[in-house]
Amino acid sequence: MTRIFSGVKPTGHLTLGNYLGAIRRWADEDQHRAESLFCVVDLHALTVDHDPARVRRLTRQAAGLLLAAGLDPQVCTVFVQSHVDEHARLSYVMECVATDGEMRRMIQYKEKTARAQAAGQGVRLSLLTYPALMAADILAYGADEVPVGDDQTQHVELTRTLAERFNQRYGHTFVVPRATPPAVAARVMDLQDPTGKMGKSHDATAGIIYLLDEPATITKKVMRAVTDSGTGGVEYDRAERPGVANLLDILAACTGKEPQTLADDYDSYGALKRDTAEAVVELLRPLQARHAEFSADPSYVDGVLRDGAAAARALARPTVDAAYRAIGL
Ligand code: ADP
Numbered sequence: 001m002t003r004i005f006s007g008v009k010p011t012g013h014l015t016l017g018n019y020l021g022a023i024r025r026w027a028d029e030d031q032h033r034a035e036s037l038f039c040v041v042d043l044h045a046l047t048v049d050h051d052p053a054r055v056r057r058l059t060r061q062a063a064g065l066l067l068a069a070g071l072d073p074q075v076c077t078v079f080v081q082s083h084v085d086e087h088a089r090l091s092y093v094m095e096c097v098a099t100d101g102e103m104r105r106m107i108q109y110k111e112k113t114a115r116a117q118a119a120g121q122g123v124r125l126s127l128l129t130y131p132a133l134m135a136a137d138i139l140a141y142g143a144d145e146v147p148v149g150d151d152q153t154q155h156v157e158l159t160r161t162l163a164e165r166f167n168q169r170y171g172h173t174f175v176v177p178r179a180t181p182p183a184v185a186a187r188v189m190d191l192q193d194p195t196g197k198m199g200k201s202h203d204a205t206a207g208i209i210y211l212l213d214e215p216a217t218i219t220k221k222v223m224r225a226v227t228d229s230g231t232g233g234v235e236y237d238r239a240e241r242p243g244v245a246n247l248l249d250i251l252a253a254c255t256g257k258e259p260q261t262l263a264d265d266y267d268s269y270g271a272l273k274r275d276t277a278e279a280v281v282e283l284l285r286p287l288q289a290r291h292a293e294f295s296a297d298p299s300y301v302d303g304v305l306r307d308g309a310a311a312a313r314a315l316a317r318p319t320v321d322a323a324y325r326a327i328g329l
Helices: 016-033 043-047 052-068 086-095 100-104 107-118 125-139 150-170 215-223 242-255 259-265 269-296 298-327
Strands: 003-008 035-040 077-080
Touching: 003 016, 003 125, 016 035, 016 052, 016 242, 016 269, 035 052, 035 298, 043 052, 043 125, 052 077, 052 269, 052 298, 077 298, 086 125, 086 298, 100 107, 100 125, 107 125, 107 150, 125 150, 150 298, 215 269, 242 259, 242 269, 269 298
Parallel strands: 003 035, 035 077
Antiparallel strands: none
């Protein structure tokens, strides 16, 4: 049976981008068609400046949101990365397989380094080695598929390279995985800066819809979204009119219609924004209601995470042990 691994970082509150680009598909499709593991990757949250109490709080919140989004612990495995030692054990091996140059070529490394330097912050070494840990996350479970948004495909490509290199040098040990980006909403953009993705770790929040935003907040953010000063009605043109195209992409992802078809249905930005806001509010309403139930019973989420870690550990250990043996330990 196909095996799937994917994760979210608890570096901020989960966003509509995380949901449309990843989590919704995990819940609606992936968990039902494959043996699936979904992880809150808290070790990755330490690669940038962080507040320990906040990371702990966001880790638990993210786990609750994954369950609220419909991940069913009877059907898939939901767990926290740091609860399973195998990730860190295998990450070191991956660092011994990858090269410094490969790590430095990663786009996210370059972007985040530039951001940290602009803010006068130091760059943690773990930001550079992040893809080695991500490779370990995936390879430890023998995952065939990694359903991620567009922004992560480069890291999955590197994971493939490392798995192939390891297998070739030390004997066949790892399944070589592939990224499976979603057909729609692979990259939801920031409402205030539609040339950049809607990212949960960004400081400016006006362009970001969080999964737990109140309906009034969602509406306000969508109504204030930057559109383009083009004239002549609503057009779907990602290059020339990224703001409008982003709204059309979001509405399309909420309604299951094609963005191009939706563009033909509107002749004003105002109406498009109103309908998009309403569609997002309705999309998130059941998720928010379930999240409120889980928040009222934290011991349920704790139990799911404990069982999830035990199941994940049992799967990962033999592969990581085999990798240690193969590389000479
Ligand atoms: P973030 O950038 O929000 O910290 P994560 O690294 O936690 O994202 O990614 C969780 C999943 O959400 C990944 O599969 C990632 O590709 C996806 N994702 C993140 N942001 C977006 C976005 N704006 N549009 C589509 N998918 C996204």
